[in-house]
Amino acid sequence: MTEELVGQQIDQYRIERHLARGGMADVYLARDVYLQRPVALKIMLSALTQDQELTARFQREAQAIAKLNHPNIIQIYTTGLTTNGLPYLAMQYIPGGSLQEEMTQLAGNARSLSTQRVLTLAGQVADALRAAHKAGIIHRDLKPSNILLREDGTAVVTDLGIAAVQEASARLTRTGHVMGTPYYMSPEQATGKPVDGRADIYALGVILYEMLSGTVPFKADSPLAVLSQHLYEPPPPLVERRRDLSVATYQTVEMCLQKEPEKRFQTAEQLRAALNQALQAETNPRLQATELLDTPTRQVAVTSPAEPVEPATPVTPTKRRLPAWLPYAGGAAAAVVLILAAVLLWPGGDDDGNELPTAVSQSTGPSDLAITVFPTSTSPVEPTEIVAPADTAVPNATDTPPPSSTPPPTPIPPIVTTNANAPFFSSAPTIDGNLNEWLGVTSVLAAHRTFEDAGWDGSEDLTAAWQLAWDNSYLYLAVTVSDDIHAQNQSGNLIFQGDSVDMQLDTNRQGDLSSSLSSDDFQITFSPGDFNTLPPSAFRWTADSNGSIVNAPDHGIIVQAQRTGTGYTIEAAVPWRDLNMTPSTGMVLGASLNATDNDQVGTAVQEVFYSHVASRTLLSPNTWGTLTLTSGN
Structure with a gap:
């Protein structure tokens, strides 16, 4: 059926070619014959149109998104029905491809996005989420393929709110099914709980991690195994895969990926502020940021180790009583x-306000499915240098002490003391x-x-x-x-x-x-x-x-x-x-x-x-x- 519609005209839209098929719709490149502009036409799959309530919700969601006017959100022009009664959306056409396509192309050439571009794109997506959340719209399926890129590189979020219709469809057709893409799904969404904007913040954290490291934090051989990792395992610390980032960047990613929603950034606006600070730190490595990143459970100070660190607000631990110490x-x-x-309690990454010590693994490790905080391999791990601000003392796994004529100190015998x-x-x-x-x-x-x-x-x-x-x-x-x-x-x-x-x-x-x-x-x-x-x-x-x-x-x-x-x-x-x-x-x-x-x-x-x-x-x-x-x- 996808090719049958090519060349046909639906209302004022003449279909030119099929672009893609998603979980609930086919997407076509069409042309508005009245305004002489290209449009993306999303036509609902016929199998889903048997439910009138679902069809009505599809149109309601589209109407809600159409009211949003934001440079980082796809613009919806009109909604309507095809000649055979299939609902459609006519949307802004973004010719630059998706973020997923750009990352795949770069990886094929052994390249990656620059850190500054990553943080800029993430900031633009956070802006889009902020506008959507204020309008009461939750994405629920944010992923690189749903982030389109204009020809000038600007990020544009698509499929906002449509995931809610997909979720409703899944509930109607498959009891207990969880909608969303497992690699980017928040823990609460993985368990079928009601979600809010903080689920989108988690998904953006996964995307950030992927853009910076070249891989998603959780990978396994089945969707269920990936969901289990989201629920129960901490993400491998980003510092293990990228040693050259600022502390503010590490902190921002970690806060997005907190298991409990109340421990993440509570709003996209908070996340945007953190991304701004991280971008400033990346573009000016000598900048000693002393402002606090407000987080739902604590304030994380980004400071130089040479300066006194303000006491952090105590972390509220997960209250699981142990029967005895x-x-x-x-x-x-x-x-x-x-x-x-x-x-x-499996260790997570460091999120304090200082560069991290380097740990050199001495062990051989299990398969990639066993998540640990240390690199594991069948041969010794080559240490990677951490780039630290000047005058910052960092536990280092690569620097060799300069030759010295002073003999090494003699081991001091242990003592027995309480002090x-x-x-x-x-x-x-x-x-x-x-x-x-x-x-x-x-x-x-x-x-x-x-x-x-x-x-x-x-x-x-x-x-x-x-x-x-x-x-x-x-x-x-x-x-x-x-x-x-x-x-x-x-x-x-x-x-x-x-x-x-x-x-x-x-x-x-x-x-x-x-x-x-x-x-x-x-x-x-x-x-x-x-x-x-x-x-x-x-x-x-x-x-x-x-x-x-x-x-x-x-x-x-x-x-x-x-x-x-x-x-x-x-x-x-x-x-x-x-x-x-x-x-x-x-x-x-x-x-x-x-x-x-x-x-x-x-x-x-x-x-x-x-x-x-x-x-x-x-x-x-x-x-x-x-x-x-x-x-x-």
Whole structure:
């Protein structure tokens, strides 16, 4: 039928050729014989016209969109019926093709869109969404093929509101069917929940990610698997695929891709403002942006690490109560806790106001379907340099220290103390699990056994020595663990079980030191992985205002590990933003530095638990030791 209409005239539109077929309509290039201009004629598929209510809605949506007059929204001229009763829309014809076609063409020539052009196009789409949302129109199926390009490169959004008709059609014909394109679908839309403009913001975030990295964040071999990733897995951090972007750009993409709508930009206008700031940062790399990006759950400051960082508004964590703090969960209970926590807490990308540390992967990885925050391959990953503003100290995986006549420092024997120090690092370390850069830093032993499982055999085979340091951006840690049996196994996807170390912190010890947990208390657990297919990982917990333990999954912690002849090492960088605080010399935090041992391969039993504080108890920060941020060793 598509070719049968070529050459025919419908009202004043003479059809010249067929352009495309979508989920509910054929699109033709036609000519308005009265005004002598080209038009795109969208004719509803005959199979959908059996439902009169659907046909009427098609026309109502078209009439609503026709009232919009915006340079970045396709203009609808008229609506009508063909001679055989099929509804049609006569729309503005955009000859420049779609964004999808341009990206495909560039990729075929091993090229990509420039960052400035990406942010400019995204800003234009955000403008279109802002106008549509104010008129009560939600796109629901925003994707690169629905973004057309004028000959001058300007973005024009099409199919606005028509997706709502498609969605209604699906409900009428296929119960439980979810409309939309899986690669760009928001989590709430994937579950069939009612959507608002924030679903379009999520879709634009996916498009942003794709334009900047060359691939969508979630890919799998079936639509259902892609939808599952949207629901349950964090997107691979953009910084892993592009190391040369500004912090503002990374932040903007991350905020768009939040799973929960209330954690995204709440309006397209907010997103537009963030894109403007990102574009300004990309075009002027030396610009130190100190304005705050307003977000629904927090304010993210974009600053230079050389300047004090304003305290971030605390992130409201997902309130999933754990039956007990992780070190006290044993046997099957521990496995359940780990499964629930790990699925929700798999590390996401960094979104603080500083450039990110570089993590060099030492592991070989699973297939592309196993999403991790570290590059995985069958050979060592080549590190890529992060481009940072001048005078910015960044944990670096590529710079080689210049030759020096000064001999390297002699390793300092570990000490047993409840009061640890963290010296200031003027040069950020490489986060790779190799602790050569830590030779001059005093280590603190987790020397006191504070918990043991009833099934523990009594063998003392675990020691852990902690080294800590800091700069204006991160709290760094290096842990050397001696352990004769390394038990680390995986049950399902994104699950860690077995040996680990963890750090408890009271970030406001001087203000609210008490015997109960509060929202400024954190526990961060670091798993070394299995040094084969299971990568290192970090998980964060905190407490709510009632002292109940809750998940705090949105973090930018970077962690790596290496196997040694006597155990393993762990190295990590924890953004201060993830602790909702601003560091300063002389600051004293409450701290408990811990390690746990599991010698029963294939189980999640935590047999013994060691801490650097003998009096340490789980829920009482006043029993923890201290960590002082010093200016030097």
